[in-house]
Amino acid sequence: xxxxxxxxxxxxxxxxxxxxxxxxxxxxxxxxxxxxxxxxxxxxxxxxxxxxxxxxxxxxxxxxxxxxxxxxxxxxxxxxxxxxxxxxxxxxxxxxxxxxxxxxxxxxxxxxxxxxxxxxxxxxxxxxxxxxxxxxxxxxxxxxxxxxxxxxxxxxxxxx
Numbered sequence: 001x002x003x004x005x006x007x008x009x010x011x012x013x014x015x016x017x018x019x020x021x022x023x024x025x026x027x028x029x030x031x032x033x034x035x036x037x038x039x040x041x042x043x044x045x046x047x048x049x050x051x052x053x054x055x056x057x058x059x060x061x062x063x064x065x066x067x068x069x070x071x072x073x074x075x076x077x078x079x080x081x082x083x084x085x086x087x088x089x090x091x092x093x094x095x096x097x098x099x100x101x102x103x104x105x106x107x108x109x110x111x112x113x114x115x116x117x118x119x120x121x122x123x124x125x126x127x128x129x130x131x132x133x134x135x136x137x138x139x140x141x142x143x144x145x146x147x148x149x150x151x152x153x154x155x156x157x158x159x160x
Contacts, residue, residue: 006071013068020060028053031112038115045108052105056128059094059101063135066090080150088143095136102129 028050036046066087073084102125113121 006075010068010071013064013071017061017064020057024054024057034116035112038112045111049105049108049112052101052108056098056101059097063091063094063098066094080146080153082150085143085146085150088139088146092136092139092143095132095139099129099132099136102132 031053032046032050035049036043039045070084070087070091073079073081073087078084106122106125106129109121109125113119
């Protein structure tokens with residue numbers, strides 16, 4: 001694969017991370033403050049919402065780092081290696097963790113949506129969960145295919 005293609009993908013990975021960082025800095029505190037205004041009698045709710053939102057960012061950035069590493073392996077012609085399989089495995093686990101966190105946080109988002117009469121909050125949570133599940137399945141399929149390709153490659157190396 002040409003370096004230009006992987007360079008473009010590396011830049012895309014970085015550009016995907018920047019808006020999420022901006023959301024963490026600017027939007028999450030506003031959401032937490034908004035939840036505190038909606039439910040002043042439940043002050044623990046804001047901590048739960050902040051925990052779910054900030055905790056989902058950690059596996060997101062781990063998955064982005066692993067994707068960046070995977071592109072680096074492709075650049076070094078190590079795409080068919082155990083390192084690539086491991087990177088895909090981490091991406092799969094991170095996507096599952098993100099989906100699980102949003103599944104746990106869905107009742108909290110429901111409380112916000114019910115009080116504010118904004119069902120879009122629930123839809124956004126469901127879209128994030130669905131996207132994470134799709135990424136996890138895609139990474140699992142790629143991981144399995146890569147393992148089989150590595151096995152075939154090692155068989156061919158032994159026969160030659």
